[in-house]
Amino acid sequence: MSLPSVCGRPAVSDGIDESSLKQVYEVGDQVTLTCEPGYIPSTAAPQHLACTPAGEWTESGLACSPRTCPIPKPLQSLVPGRTVVPFKTVLNYTCDDGYVMNGANESSCLSDGTWSHPPPLCKVVNCALPKPPRGGTFVMDKTTTAATTMYGQGWTYKCNPPNAPSFERGECMADGTATEPPICREVSCSIPEGIPNGFIAFAVMKTHGYKETVKYACNDHYVLDGPAAIECTNTGNWSAKPICRAPCSINIARGRILYNSRKIWIKDLKPNRVLHGEHVVFYCKNKVDKCGYQVASTCRDGTLALPECFQVPGKVEYTLRPGSLPSEITMCAGPPTAPSGTARPA
Structure with missing residues (x-):
């Protein structure tokens, strides 16, 4: 062949x-x-x-x-450990909302190791100053003497009393336009209502105008949760009313607690009451190391959870051997290794 x-x-x-x-x-x-x-x-x-x-x-x-092109320094943090990219690599650039691009949005790594275009600049969008509402004005969040404002900056609209703006806030938007001004019109809020376990303080029971306020207070031993004063808003509704949170009883028959930085036998806590948000420390026993440790619980609107590790001592132990209780023995050097301090409902 x-x-x-x-x-x-x-x-x-x-x-x-x-x-x-x-x-x-x-x-x-x-x-x-x-x-x-x-x-x-x-x-x-x-x-x-x-x-x-x-x-x-x-x-x-x-x-x-x-061949390779050096990664532009502003982008090196996006590719940790690399400083170059190979020939023909294409970078596509975008700007965040509220910024406009000055330069090319694409650049290619050329055969000579250089980029076809330098990285562009992203410049913040500017808006003309807002127009005031008819019969009102506006107040910038940041004082400025310029004829423009930057993207993201805002302002509050105000109307001449007793009128209220149909909306209160404006801003410079990503497309370079400012929020159109609201309409000023008269609003009123209904006669304010009371709250459970509390009362209205220092208020005339009538309809109220925009921005007028009403104050609340709680009955004895209840704690006010929320703003003490509500306000008539631009929608003709009151802002959210506060809540009066209930006190708690410590539902143990025998034992010692730590309350307000004082160790107290439960029989000496008179009245048996802690306020919403206050902390009570119970004593538990580490049976392995034969030492005591503390577990805290917080009063939450009438409910005080007892730690799962807490055990009410028997009458004989409590009466004849009180020194053996977890509150009286040597305290542990650290918390127990087992998750035994979880609180349970009283």
Whole structure:
């Protein structure tokens, strides 16, 4: 059998220029390999391939690696551990809401290791100062003497008494426009209502106008949760009323507690009452280390949860051996390893 007299197109690795390669070569033909633009050769000397009588190509030691472009410094934090990217990499830029781009939104890593465009700048959007409502004005959150304001900055609308604005807040928006002014109109709020376990303090029982206030207070031993005063809003409704939170009783028959920085036997707590939000410390026993430890619980609107680890002492132990109770023995050096201090409802 005769040997092949031709060689096919040589197989080359990525980055080698294939534009001048033919599909078929005769024995003895030579091909000089070079790297495509944007790739760096592994050897300085030209690399030649020859078509052998066996129909195969001689070997080449040429490898082409892509050039790199330095990552722009503002972006290096987004790709930790990298400072360059390969040729043909494309960066797409966007700006956050409220910012406009100054420059190209795309840049490519070129064959010479440079970028086609520098990183753009994102400049904050500016709005013209807001228009005042008819029969009113506005107050900027930040005082300015400029004729414009920046994206995100806001202001409050005010109407001449007794009128109220249909909405109170405005801002410079992402599209560069300022909120249109509200309408000033008269509003009133109904006669205020009382609250459970509390009362209205120092108020005339009548309808109230915009921004007028009514104050509340709680009955004895109840704690006010929320603002003491409510306000007639621009919608003609009152702002949210406060709540009067109930006190708690400590529902243990025997034992000692820590309350207001004082250790107290429960029988000496008179009256048996703690206020909403106040803390009570109970004593539990670490049976392994034979020491006592503290677990706190908080009064929450009439409910004081007892720690799961707390055990009411028996009458004999409480009467004859009070020194053996968890509150009286040596305190543990640290908290117990088991999660035994969870509070349970009283």
